[in-house]
Amino acid sequence: MTYELRAESPQAARTFARDLVVEQTVEVPDGCYSEEIERTVVSRIEALDSADAGRYRLVVSASPDLVGGQIGQLLNILFGNISLFGGVRLVAVEWPAAILEALPGPTHGIPGLRRRCAAPSRPLLCTAIKPVGKSSAQLAADCAAFARGGADLIKDDHSLTEQATAPFAERVARCQEAVEEANAATGGNSWYLPNLPGEPRRLEERLDLLARVGCRGVMVSPLLFGLEATADLARRRELAILGHPTFSGALFGEDHGIAREVLFGEIYRLLGCDGVIYVNVGGRFGWSLEECQAVNRALRARLDDILPAFPAPAGGVQADEVGRHLERYGADTMILIGGSLYQQGDLERATAELLENLEAVSA
Amino acid sequence: MTYELRAESPQAARTFARDLVVEQTVEVPDGCYSEEIERTVVSRIEALDSADAGRYRLVVSASPDLVGGQIGQLLNILFGNISLFGGVRLVAVEWPAAILEALPGPTHGIPGLRRRCAAPSRPLLCTAIKPVGKSSAQLAADCAAFARGGADLIKDDHSLTEQATAPFAERVARCQEAVEEANAATGGNSWYLPNLPGEPRRLEERLDLLARVGCRGVMVSPLLFGLEATADLARRRELAILGHPTFSGALFGEDHGIAREVLFGEIYRLLGCDGVIYVNVGGRFGWSLEECQAVNRALRARLDDILPAFPAPAGGVQADEVGRHLERYGADTMILIGGSLYQQGDLERATAELLENLEAVSA
Numbered sequence A, B: 001m002t003y004e005l006r007a008e009s010p011q012a013a014r015t016f017a018r019d020l021v022v023e024q025t026v027e028v029p030d031g032c033y034s035e036e037i038e039r040t041v042v043s044r045i046e047a048l049d050s051a052d053a054g055r056y057r058l059v060v061s062a063s064p065d066l067v068g069g070q071i072g073q074l075l076n077i078l079f080g081n082i083s084l085f086g087g088v089r090l091v092a093v094e095w096p097a098a099i100l101e102a103l104p105g106p107t108h109g110i111p112g113l114r115r116r117c118a119a120p121s122r123p124l125l126c127t128a129i130k131p132v133g134k135s136s137a138q139l140a141a142d143c144a145a146f147a148r149g150g151a152d153l154i155k156d157d158h159s160l161t162e163q164a165t166a167p168f169a170e171r172v173a174r175c176q177e178a179v180e181e182a183n184a185a186t187g188g189n190s191w192y193l194p195n196l197p198g199e200p201r202r203l204e205e206r207l208d209l210l211a212r213v214g215c216r217g218v219m220v221s222p223l224l225f226g227l228e229a230t231a232d233l234a235r236r237r238e239l240a241i242l243g244h245p246t247f248s249g250a251l252f253g254e255d256h257g258i259a260r261e262v263l264f265g266e267i268y269r270l271l272g273c274d275g276v277i278y279v280n281v282g283g284r285f286g287w288s289l290e291e292c293q294a295v296n297r298a299l300r301a302r303l304d305d306i307l308p309a310f311p312a313p314a315g316g317v318q319a320d321e322v323g324r325h326l327e328r329y330g331a332d333t334m335i336l337i338g339g340s341l342y343q344q345g346d347l348e349r350a351t352a353e354l355l356e357n358l359e360a361v362s363a
Helices: A010-023 A035-040 A071-079 A097-102 A109-117 A136-149 A168-186 A200-213 A227-235 A260-271 A289-300 A319-329 A339-343 A347-362 B010-023 B035-040 B071-079 B097-102 B109-117 B136-149 B168-186 B200-213 B227-235 B260-271 B289-300 B319-329 B339-343 B347-362
Strands: A002-006 A044-050 A055-061 A088-092 A124-129 A153-156 A191-193 A217-220 A240-243 A275-279 A310-314 A334-337 B002-006 B044-050 B055-061 B088-092 B124-129 B153-156 B191-193 B217-220 B240-243 B275-279 B310-314 B334-337
Touching: A002 A010, A010 A044, A010 A055, A071 A227, A088 A260, A109 A124, A109 A240, A109 A310, A124 A136, A124 A347, A136 A153, A136 A168, A136 A347, A153 A168, A153 A217, A168 A191, A168 A200, A191 A217, A200 B200, A200 B227, A217 A227, A227 A240, A227 A260, A227 B200, A227 B227, A240 A260, A260 A275, A260 A289, A275 A289, A289 A310, A289 A319, A310 A319, A319 A334, A319 A347, A334 A339, A339 A347, B002 B010, B010 B044, B010 B055, B071 B227, B088 B260, B109 B124, B109 B240, B109 B310, B124 B136, B124 B347, B136 B153, B136 B168, B136 B347, B153 B168, B153 B217, B168 B191, B168 B200, B191 B217, B217 B227, B227 B240, B227 B260, B240 B260, B260 B275, B260 B289, B275 B289, B289 B310, B289 B319, B310 B319, B319 B334, B319 B347, B334 B339, B339 B347
Parallel strands: A124 A153, A124 A334, A153 A191, A217 A240, A240 A275, A275 A310, A310 A334, B124 B153, B124 B334, B153 B191, B217 B240, B240 B275, B275 B310, B310 B334
Antiparallel strands: A002 A055, A002 A088, A044 A055, B002 B055, B002 B088, B044 B055
16 A cells, blocks of 8 residues: 655655554564564565655555455554554555455445436436434425435435434335335336444344335445444445445545545445445535545446445535536536535425436436 | 634634534535524534634534434534534533433443452553464463463454454464463453454354453454444443554544544543553654543543543553653553563563552552
8 A cells, every 4th residue: 555654854754664564563663573473464665755845655565464354454554553643644555356355345336326226327316305303204205305306316314313303213114105106106216225323233123124114225424334334234235335424534634644535435435335425526525626536536446346336426516517517527426416406495396407407418 | 512613714713613513413505494403403603712823612512312322423413524624623522411321431440440450549551462463372372471470451452353373263262261371370360352353243253252261351443343333332231341542543633633532531431441542642653741631531530420431541651661651640540561561572570570560659
């Protein structure tokens, strides 16, 4: 993998690089372990080059044997204890085949979601029901309107969990039913993706409910739901998974953290997300177009036999910008739009117009 | 809760504050929800004051009803989507009773660990077996030496998971046996805490193993093991839990993230950690004494009927500094020391001397 280090001199960068490979593996001073462990366990420094002023580019090889298929240990190596150093940023990973084989990757990916949505070439349209505080009946009515308008996917807001106003079991049953009724009326293919809360002790009960009511996908927030739990869910090969970026923001420091395209474009994808929600340029979070494009490229890139996943740039996407959105991001994109449809009042009509517009600009 | 915001003007700070309370709750533009939701769901801005140049202090009340006992949703509100804004730092939380009641907190805490270690007043001594790459037999031998030397707790390095050199089941059985044999020989009370890997699908099998071999505690890395999974484990009220800080480092930005004392001193404790490992001043990670003290104060502070948890400042603690360590941190501290004992070669003797020294300075 490749890190950017901040260091005051080439000598300091060399010391930093050695500290880093020790910290991500043996975590013990030189001399406390055998030659064999030095050779087989401590990551190897492949290159250390000066980049911009005060920045160095470090290329490191770690042994895949240290990881197995364990996501916790993978993150320990990529950005575990070394996250506690200042000034180190993980900017690229060359994934060894052994790691890729051990991770689930998307179950449906771009081709599978396209098939299920009967949308072979245009961007998918995903809407969000919100806000928390509405009743299950109100949220189900919103679902119905989005579905009648032709949205491909209709997801819960990530704040919707077990609030008394719309507890999970009630909300899921009502929203799923509303979407199915709308599909039956219009001949459409909309599907509803509830936000799956994270308590492991309630997971089986919730998955049973989803199977019972016919839900085929969920949204999870991997950093809070659990990275291992996300991968375990994907390994069941039952549900489509949309990954939400909540709690990730501190990782994107200029000098410290993980590059967006590594976290969202590679790690989320390898954990099994079929679609990855992240932050749209020009929205309310201030990411640059290049940062978004890097995530998109990674999600769609060839990576052994891991399926590509849909990028879903989100946050302040405006319904009337859909042409620009397509131009920027290309057709293999999930357009995620919520507030802008709610602002128009009539959800069904706003969704239908958006879809029409999307089909026109995609033609 | 209290945030520090970075903003260019009082007006910009006011806009930021409003954006923040909307983002952590309804996530939808003004006018898209009812008066009732504005009143009951959107967090209330209690105060917004100018602090240092370009910084503002924002006090916000969120509704506990939005959280229930859900840790994912708790983090969504504290630092979820708002983490994707720049320049916002969560610096304090006033925990509502409803939230405290819904979270597990430590099972043993400081008093329980002291009882089990038969160490009523001095700092506890925790050592770590390392590095990854050693065989289970070698690691068990290290355990035996640490136990004969009188270490209270002996933990796995957090990199030890399922590597072929020392797979979990084999390592745990051998290390536990080694510690029990040493205890039997010396009349000691050492206990072994394996690093519990995170795959949910293997959790029950691993917990069964721990129960079978008689392990009474584990180490977990909450941010990778899963925050909800950590709390669920604590809710079983079986094992003592030592929390490891891996992957947390990006959260501690100067202008962005979560204050150390909130994450380690409150969140880790509320999730159920009986001891919390974090970064020692003067070690290899560069934290200040004040930052460490703030974590310690929070872990020991009165918080309803939640037990206090042991701070375990770690990383480059030197065996001959134990007096200074005690002076700095006080007796209700877990001294976590690994590399410095390994550097001395004879683990049993180094541990015994350290313990003797610790008892002398604590007397």
